[in-house]
Amino acid sequence: MLLEQDAYQLDRVAVKRLNKKEYAVNYLNSLNVRRRSEDGAGHTQFRHTGRFHDGNGRIELDFPWERLTGEPLIYASMGTEQSVLADVFRVIATAGMKRKDFQLVLSVSHYLDLKEIGPLPSDTIIVKRAPQMELLNRASVCITHAGMSTVLEALAQCVRQVAMPVANDQPGVVARIPNKKTGLFVPLKDLTPSHLSLLLDKVLNDSAYRLILLTGVGSRKL
Numbered sequence: 001m002l003l004e005q006d007a008y009q010l011d012r013v014a015v016k017r018l019n020k021k022e023y024a025v026n027y028l029n030s031l032n033v034r035r036r037s038e039d040g041a042g043h044t045q046f047r048h049t050g051r052f053h054d055g056n057g058r059i060e061l062d063f064p065w066e067r068l069t070g071e072p073l074i075y076a077s078m079g080t081e082q083s084v085l086a087d088v089f090r091v092i093a094t095a096g097m098k099r100k101d102f103q104l105v106l107s108v109s110h111y112l113d114l115k116e117i118g119p120l121p122s123d124t125i126i127v128k129r130a131p132q133m134e135l136l137n138r139a140s141v142c143i144t145h146a147g148m149s150t151v152l153e154a155l156a157q158c159v160r161q162v163a164m165p166v167a168n169d170q171p172g173v174v175a176r177i178p179n180k181k182t183g184l185f186v187p188l189k190d191l192t193p194s195h196l197s198l199l200l201d202k203v204l205n206d207s208a209y210r211l212i213l214l215t216g217v218g219s220r221k222l
Contacts, residue, residue: 061131164188
């Protein structure tokens with residue numbers, strides 16, 4: 001369990017490391033306000049509340065389930081608000097293609113023209129919206145923008161993460177992923193197919209990430 005003071009420090013480190021100059025000042029100011037609003041002890045502990053979702057109430061989405069090959073899945077989503085990132089998805093696709101023993105699923109949102117991604121292997125599935133919880137239940141790794149919802153859902157399904165934060169609270173969220181050893185992250189400015197491929201290799205080949213998720217976070221069995 002993270003102490004509030006630990007989380008505060010992780011947020012500060014995340015903003016500095018990711019060099020998000022356009023909003024760093026406002027973000028750090030908001031953290032100072034939050035810290036001052038505590039009870040003065042500076043060490044308020046988070047309380048475990050269980051999962052914040054159960055899948056009920058979600059709109060049922062069409063998905064070509066018949067195209068799943070049975071190979072381990074790499075599921076990639078950059079969220080619904082920051083998905084106009086054709087260059088990022090091209091990098092993800094290139095890195096994913098290097099892993100011949102995995103199938104890649106891309107969820108790119110309604111804002112992106114699928115043609116912008118370029119040619120993909122025939123077994124790659126690309127959709128504008130995906131049934132995320134169901135796919136995470138089958139996935140071996142999740143490539144994410146470190147949005148809070150996606151991160152929590154991946155943790156609940158014991159799925160390793162490779163994250164690349166874009167904006168808002170994502171630098172603070174992403175700092176907790178390597179800190180708790182549930183995955184790795186790369187700043188967008190350092191994102192290349194070879195770098196992403198290396199991170200995928202690390203989280204998929206190091207059993208420690210999976211073990212931590214199974215014993216410390218989620219409930220899905222091997």
